[in-house]
Amino acid sequence: MSAFWYYVFTLVFVMFDYFILAMGLNIQYGETGILNFAYIGFVALGAYVTGASSLPPSAGTGQQYIMGWGIPFPFNLLLGGLAASLLAVFVAVVALRRLRTDYLAVVLISFSLVFYDITNNYVPLFNGADGLYNVPEPLASVFKLTTNSFVPFFAVVAGLIALIMWWAMSRITNSPLGRTFRAIRDDDGVAAALGKGVFRYQLTSMLIGAFYAGVGGGLLVQFGGSFNTSSWLPAETFVVFAVIIVGGVGNNVGLLVGSLLVETLLIHLPAFLPDIPGHPGLIQYIDTMVVGVLLWVMLWFRPQGVVPERVRKTPLSLLQGLKSDRTANAEVPAMSLVDGAGVVEEGGVRD
Amino acid sequence: MTLFWLSVGFGFVTASVLAISAVGLSLQFGITNYINFAYGDYMALGAYFTYVLNVEFFHLEIWIATLFGSLLMGVLAVFVNRFLLSPFARRFNKTFYVMIVTFGLSLVILNVVYSIWGPNVRAYSMPIERVVHIGPFLLTKYQLITMVIAVALMLGIHLMLKGTRIGKSMRAISDNTTLAMTSGIDTKRITTITWFLSGSMAGLAGTVLGITEGNLTPAAGELFLFVIFAAVIVGGVGSIYGAMAGALLIGLATEVSVVFISAAYKLDVAFVILIFALLFRPSGLFARPGKD
Amino acid sequence: MTSGQIETPTTGGSEGAALSCQELKKSFLGVAAVTGATFDVPKGMITALIGPNGAGKTTVVNILSGMMKSDSGSMQVGTVDVTNWESHKIARLGLMRTFQLSRELGGLTVLENLLVAPKHQAGESLFNIFLRPGLAKREELANTERAIEILRTYGLFDLRDNRASELSGGQKKLLEIARAVMAQPKVLLLDEPMAGVNPALIERIGGYILDLKKQGVTVLMVEHNLNVVEKICDHVIVLAEGRTLATGRLSELRANPEVVQAYLGEVINASTTR
Numbered sequence: 001m002s003a004f005w006y007y008v009f010t011l012v013f014v015m016f017d018y019f020i021l022a023m024g025l026n027i028q029y030g031e032t033g034i035l036n037f038a039y040i041g042f043v044a045l046g047a048y049v050t051g052a053s054s055l056p057p058s059a060g061t062g063q064q065y066i067m068g069w070g071i072p073f074p075f076n077l078l079l080g081g082l083a084a085s086l087l088a089v090f091v092a093v094v095a096l097r098r099l100r101t102d103y104l105a106v107v108l109i110s111f112s113l114v115f116y117d118i119t120n121n122y123v124p125l126f127n128g129a130d131g132l133y134n135v136p137e138p139l140a141s142v143f144k145l146t147t148n149s150f151v152p153f154f155a156v157v158a159g160l161i162a163l164i165m166w167w168a169m170s171r172i173t174n175s176p177l178g179r180t181f182r183a184i185r186d187d188d189g190v191a192a193a194l195g196k197g198v199f200r201y202q203l204t205s206m207l208i209g210a211f212y213a214g215v216g217g218g219l220l221v222q223f224g225g226s227f228n229t230s231s232w233l234p235a236e237t238f239v240v241f242a243v244i245i246v247g248g249v250g251n252n253v254g255l256l257v258g259s260l261l262v263e264t265l266l267i268h269l270p271a272f273l274p275d276i277p278g279h280p281g282l283i284q285y286i287d288t289m290v291v292g293v294l295l296w297v298m299l300w301f302r303p304q305g306v307v308p309e310r311v312r313k314t315p316l317s318l319l320q321g322l323k324s325d326r327t328a329n330a331e332v333p334a335m336s337l338v339d340g341a342g343v344v345e346e347g348g349v350r351d
Numbered sequence: 352m353t354l355f356w357l358s359v360g361f362g363f364v365t366a367s368v369l370a371i372s373a374v375g376l377s378l379q380f381g382i383t384n385y386i387n388f389a390y391g392d393y394m395a396l397g398a399y400f401t402y403v404l405n406v407e408f409f410h411l412e413i414w415i416a417t418l419f420g421s422l423l424m425g426v427l428a429v430f431v432n433r434f435l436l437s438p439f440a441r442r443f444n445k446t447f448y449v450m451i452v453t454f455g456l457s458l459v460i461l462n463v464v465y466s467i468w469g470p471n472v473r474a475y476s477m478p479i480e481r482v483v484h485i486g487p488f489l490l491t492k493y494q495l496i497t498m499v500i501a502v503a504l505m506l507g508i509h510l511m512l513k514g515t516r517i518g519k520s521m522r523a524i525s526d527n528t529t530l531a532m533t534s535g536i537d538t539k540r541i542t543t544i545t546w547f548l549s550g551s552m553a554g555l556a557g558t559v560l561g562i563t564e565g566n567l568t569p570a571a572g573e574l575f576l577f578v579i580f581a582a583v584i585v586g587g588v589g590s591i592y593g594a595m596a597g598a599l600l601i602g603l604a605t606e607v608s609v610v611f612i613s614a615a616y617k618l619d620v621a622f623v624i625l626i627f628a629l630l631f632r633p634s635g636l637f638a639r640p641g642k643d
Numbered sequence: 644m645t646s647g648q649i650e651t652p653t654t655g656g657s658e659g660a661a662l663s664c665q666e667l668k669k670s671f672l673g674v675a676a677v678t679g680a681t682f683d684v685p686k687g688m689i690t691a692l693i694g695p696n697g698a699g700k701t702t703v704v705n706i707l708s709g710m711m712k713s714d715s716g717s718m719q720v721g722t723v724d725v726t727n728w729e730s731h732k733i734a735r736l737g738l739m740r741t742f743q744l745s746r747e748l749g750g751l752t753v754l755e756n757l758l759v760a761p762k763h764q765a766g767e768s769l770f771n772i773f774l775r776p777g778l779a780k781r782e783e784l785a786n787t788e789r790a791i792e793i794l795r796t797y798g799l800f801d802l803r804d805n806r807a808s809e810l811s812g813g814q815k816k817l818l819e820i821a822r823a824v825m826a827q828p829k830v831l832l833l834d835e836p837m838a839g840v841n842p843a844l845i846e847r848i849g850g851y852i853l854d855l856k857k858q859g860v861t862v863l864m865v866e867h868n869l870n871v872v873e874k875i876c877d878h879v880i881v882l883a884e885g886r887t888l889a890t891g892r893l894s895e896l897r898a899n900p901e902v903v904q905a906y907l908g909e910v911i912n913a914s915t916t917r
Contacts, residue, residue, distance in 0.1 A: 035447050037388075037454070094626060102386050102446055106584065107629065109388065110577035114622040117574075121615040171773065176758070176766030176783060179751065183759045186748040193708055194826055195734035195762045204769065234573075235461070238454050245451070250750075281470070285462040292459040296435065296452060303448070313804045314754050314787070 006151055007272055011264050013155040015256075016162040017219050018263040022243045022255040023169045024212025029241070030249035030309075031178060032205040033185030035101055037237055038091065038108035039213060041115045042084040044232040046214025048119070050080030051132040051221040061134070063127045073138030074161075077218040084214025088206040096206065097199050112234045120229045131228020138222050151223075158219050165212060166252060172208065173252070174312070181205055182250075235288070239267065242295045248305025257306050266291060353487070358606045360488030366602025367501035368560050370595050372575070373582040374508060375552030377594040380583070381525035382545045383436075385446040388453040390553055391576030392460035395569055397424035397554020398561045399468055405475050413477045413562065414496070421554035428550020429543055431456065437542070457573070464569040472566045497559045504552075505595055512591065517544060525589060574618070578605065581621040585628045600624070660719075661686040661830045661861035662707065662738065667716035668885075669702055676702045677713070678885035684830070684878075689852060689862040691872040691893075694882035695905065700865045701743055703882065704834050707863075708740040709733040720830065735762055737829030741836060743865070745815035749808030753799055756807050756818055757790040758783075760825035790825055797821040797851065813840045820851060831855065833864040837871060849875050869893070881905070 021043060028034045048065075054076040055061065057068040071079060095107045120129050137150050138157075145153055172178050180201055183191045188198045221227040239262065247258020270287045298305070376390050387393075401420030404411045411419070435456065440449045480492040512518035520541045523531040532538050553572075560575060561567035578601060586597025601621050608620040660683035667680040677699040684690045692700050705711040707718060709730030717726040720736045748756050764786070765771045766779035794800040797817045802810065807818060816836060823831055833852070837845045845868070852862055853875055866872050872879060873893055881888040881896060883905040889896055896902045 035450065095629065098629060102450060103584065103588065103629075105388075105447070105450055106386060106577075106580045107625065110580055110622055110625060113574065113577045114619045117619055118616070121613075168773075172769070175772045175779065176764045177769065177772060179755055179759055180764075180767055182751055182755075183748050186750050187746050189710060189730075190742075190746050190748060191759070192730040193710065193734055193740055194760050194822070195731050196759075197731050201767075208769075233570075235458050238458055241451060241454070282466055285466040289459050289462045289466075292455040292462075295455045296439075299439070299448060299452065300442075303443075309750070311752055311804060311806060312755060313752070314791075 006148070009152040009155040011268055013151070013158050013219075013223055014268045015259050015264045016155070016158040017216050017223070018240070018243055018259040019162050019256045020158075020165055020212055020219070021216035021240050022247065022259050023165060023252065024209040024216065025240045026209075026244050026249065026252075026255055027169065027172070027181070027212070028205055028209035030244055031173060031181040031185060032202055033101075033188070034096070034202055034205060035105040036108055036206070036209070037105045037234070038112035038115075039209075039240055040232045040234060040236040041112045042087060042210045042213035043217035043220075043236075044115070044119070044227075044229075045087055046080035046084040046217030047221040047227045047232075048080075048126045048132065048217075049083040049214070050076045050218030051135040051227055052126060053079050054136055054138075054222075055132065055134070063130070063132065063134075064124050065126050065132060066124070073222065077161075077215055077222070080218035081211040081214035084210040084217070085207045088210035089203065092199075092203045092206045096202055109234055109237075112237065116229060116233065127228075129229055131226060131231075132221065133226035133228075135221055135225045135227070137225060154223050158223070161215070161219065165215065169212075169252060177201075177204070238295075239263065239291060242291050244305075245295060245303075246298050246305060248307040248309065250309030251305070251307050254305050254307030254309075261306070262291060262294070266294070355607065355610050356487035357489055358609050359603065360485075360490055361609075362603035362606035363488075363498055364490065364494045364563050364602075365606050366599045367498045368556055368563065368575075369579060369582050369598035369602045370501050370505060371552050371559065372556035372579045373586070373594040373598045374505065374591055375549045375556065376579055377583050377586075377589060377591055378508075378521070378545055378552075379549035381589045381591070382521060382542055383440065384528070385440065385449045386453070387436075387549075388450060388576075389457035389460055390549075390579065391572035391574070392457045392464070393424060393428060393550055393553035394557030394560065394572030394575065395464055395567075396427070396460055396557070396572075397421055397550075398557035398567045398572070399464055399569075400424055400554060401558040401561070402468075402473060402475060402567065406473075410476070413475055413493075416475075417555065417558045417562075420558055421551045424554025424557075425547040425549075425551030428546045428553070431550075432542070432546040461569055461573065468569065470569065472568050474566050475562060477562070493562050497563055500555075500559065504555075508591065517541065521545060577625075578618055578621045581625040581628075584625055659686055660684060660721075662718075662720055662863065664703075664707065664718035665716055667703065667706055667713045667718065669699075669706060669711065669713050675885055677706070679887070680706075680716070680882065680885070681887050682880045682890055684861060684863045684880075686861050687856070687859060688877040689856050689864065689875055690878040690880060691876040692863060692865045692880050692882060693867070693869070693872060694888070698882040699885040700882055701834055702885075704740065704832050704863075704865060707733075708738065708832055734826070737827070738832065739823035739826050739828035739830070740832035741816075741819040741823055741834055743834040743838065745812070745819050747807035747810065747815050747818055749806065751807055752804050753807055753810070753818060754787070754790055754794065754803040756822050757793060757825040758786055760822050761786050762826065793821050793825055798847075813844045816840055816844070816848070820848070824855065828860055830861045830863065833862060835865050835867065837866065837868060845871065 025036065025039050028036045049067070052065040052067040053069050053071045054073065055065065055068050056070050058065050091108070091111065095104055099107060119126055122128065126132060137145070138154070139145070140150055143153065180191065180196055184196065184198055184201055192198050243258040243262045244255055246262050247256070248254025267287060270283055273283055276282050372394060376387065379387060397420055400423045401416045404419055405413055405416035436449060436452065439452045443449065477493065482489050482491050483495070512522055520531070520536045523534070523536055524538055524541055528538065557572050560571060582597035582601040583594050584597070585600060586593030586595070601624060604624055605617045605620045608617050662684040663682065665681045667677055669677040680699070680703050692703065694700055702711065706713045709725070709728050709732070712727055717724060719725060720733060720738050723736060725733050725736065748759065751759065765775070765782045771779045791800065791803070794803055797820070799814065799817060799821060802814065807815070810818060820833070820836060836848055836852070840848070849871060852864070855862060864876070876893065878890070879893050879896055880890045881902050888905055889899050889902050
């Protein structure tokens with residue numbers, strides 16, 4: 001296979017993977033209003049757990065890591081997602097219940113940095129700064145894949161997984177649960193006044209989002225076969241924010257568009273460009289700056305994103321299913337304050 | 352025991368850097384009511400401004416370079432507020448829009464620094480000085496000067512807040528922005544001055560961090576940021592004196608922890624203290640009502 | 644009611660009161676806003692909470708709905724002591740509120756604003772969404788039917804698919820009440836439901852409140868317009884300088900010199916001279 005197609009399928013994989021990551025952050029930030037600045041930490045944990053649980057026991061591999069259970073795909077991926085969810089519960093219980101949005105953001109970004117610091121320094125956990133490598137390519141032996149054919153194969157696998165997770169996420173966002181999330185996002189005080197236990201819903205949202213983060217991270221380590229601390233500095237969280245803000249907060253199709261525009265075309269495509277002689281890394285630096293500036297421009301001119309959150313209209317089927325003809329407003333009752341009053345404008349409220 | 356006292360000495364140095372940066376962050380938070388996630392990168396950029404004046408051009412003496420580097424950062428902070436942050440803050444009433452903007456700013460500044468100076472470790476040009484014994488402590492002249500600067504600056508901030516009209520206006524805005532505006536305080540001017548102070552202090556903190564550590568890297572400020580957050584929150588968000596106390600506590604705790612655990616995790620100690628503070632005293636040691 | 648107390652025995656909640664409070668106190672930054680609010684809201688009636696500006700009416704409503712904690716004092720919903728309860732727990736006992744400045748859920752449609760309201764929906768659990776979708780769907784259908792009924796009553800049916808943020812001020816006021824009604828309240832706290840709306844709409848809102856009373860809902864409303872209070876309220880609580888000054892029928896209160904001095908006089912004079 002030519003290098004061209006190798007690149008193309010790598011980009012396709014990246015698009016699907018960031019679509020999953022974007023869905024996870026979107027349910028937290030876009031739907032529930034939780035400013036999770038530690039998002040990349042959940043991605044990383046998912047990646048490490050997916051990798052470490054699928055590797056053989058660490059003795060003799062030249063790496064140090066916990067687990068090493070040789071769990072096959074996709075069960076290791078599931079484990080990665082669940083581990084991230086577990087971390088979300090911990091974080092939520094400690095921080096989410098007591099802090100208002102901005103303090104929470106501070107604590108979460110601090111948490112993200114500390115988690116990074118510990119993983120980087122404490123080698124027995126996930127091999128320290130070197131990270132995990134030689135993670136088995138999933139299903140490669142089953143389908144007798146070569147290194148070349150693995151890339152398109154796994155891009156398709158990631159696409160299928162993204163499709164399933166999209167379906168599941170749509171079920172959630174279109175359900176009363178998703179609606180309650182959005183109510184909390186718009187005004188948590190009102191949601192509480194309506195009897196909603198805000199914390200419980202925020203916890204649920206964190207849990208779902210972290211699962212998506214974990215799975216997205218797991219796919220990353222499965223695709224590349226390695227994962228180390230340099231791939232998840234806190235700034236990466238910002239990239240996922242950029243994906244959902246550019247694409248369209250609260251809209252799953254928008255997230256796919258954002259993933260294509262920001263992560264795939266803006267960040268990964270230039271990474272294939274050769275370095276400018278004498279300036280290693282310069283392209284990447286400029287690229288990241290462009291992402292930051294693009295985000296300001298989007299927030300200013302089109303805060304709703306390329307594909308805005310859609311208005312969830314009353315389903316027609318529902319209106320038709322109703323018993324009687326109910327297409328108009330009822331007659332309006334009125335008290336009579338003044339004699340002969342009760343004069344009401346026609347056709348609803350206009351003021 | 353010697354090690355313990357040595358770490359206490361270093362603790363005071365870290366506390367000095369922290370105090371400068373935490374007070375700078377706190378001043379700005381009190382006035383604008385959103386958190387500047389690019390503050391760590393302001394520190395880095397300020398440190399590199401000093402580097403330019405000290406090493407690349409002019410070859411100014413290190414402390415003179417520090418002065419101008421910091422002031423330059425203050426001016427830049429005013430411009431950034433004027434043309435980026437303030438418009439967003441005015442337009443969106445939910446603070447998290449501005450916070451995301453500052454998060455993006457952090458990324459932009461960091462990569463500007465990377466693009467210009469590269470990822471390599473740099474150092475200021477400073478004459479090598481012997482370490483001096485002061486009681487049980489063992490410190491370099493640069494570390495001592497840093498401590499003196501920090502103490503003097505804290506004193507200056509205190510006098511400004513209590514004694515000058517600008518300082519009083521700052522406190523008034525910090526307590527209640529709407530009330531301050533209706534009582535005729537020029538909030539725009541005060542905000543500009545605050546950003547200048549905040550930016551300068553970030554630049555100064557970043558530079559002295561580079562001086563006391565003996566090196567500077569683009570990401571140094573960013574990694575230091577959560578230690579600052581810890582100091583600010585432990586002390587009570589928006590409270591200047593709380594930030595000073597928080598800086599002392601966190602500075603000492605992180606350095607003294609080296610006696611007991613590996614130095615690689617010393618900054619993480621700040622996070623542990625932060626978590627405990629949040630669990631048991633969520634509004635901080637010196638919390639002011641109304642900012643909660 | 645008196646024999647079947649399951650929860651902690653109450654101290655001050657008197658029989659026949661849907662909502663009561665004793666000696667509520669609250670201060671902000673050392674400034675006392677509420678200095679001793681004590682009153683009962685009789686069951687099945689419309690009660691007005693009146694008082695001059697700064698009397699602490701909204702603070703009392705915020706405390707009663709659990710959105711603020713009182714510094715001291717106690718309060719009961721029915722016979723259940725809810726002192727210092729979180730607002731969502733108080734809400735689950737059937738106490739709903741509206742806000743002085745409308746707080747619509749702006750990103751949601753008008754219909755969705757109502758659909759959020761019912762408590763404990765099957766579709767709010769992940770388990771039901773994926774494993775018992777039929778149950779969730781049936782409940783949603785029933786809720787939608789009821790929500791549409793309410794929207795028709797409140798004249799908002801045509802706006803059902805508009806985002807709530809697009810509504811006019813008056814429409815938002817109506818939406819707030821409709822949303823609270825959707826939650827099937829036993830007690831409804833209305834914080835100035837008629838402030839800033841045109842006279843025709845005042846009439847309508849008054850009609851809705853009377854209608855709710857017919858359905859057995861207890862209403863406590865903060866209201867400035869004494870005309871409205873006279874027409875629809877059965878009982879009046881006067882708050883002045885953070886404490887209960889007097890309670891009773893408006894006609895009785897007009898005869899109370901203390902009340903007239905603190906509040907009524909000023910308003911009555913103002914309305915006659917205008």
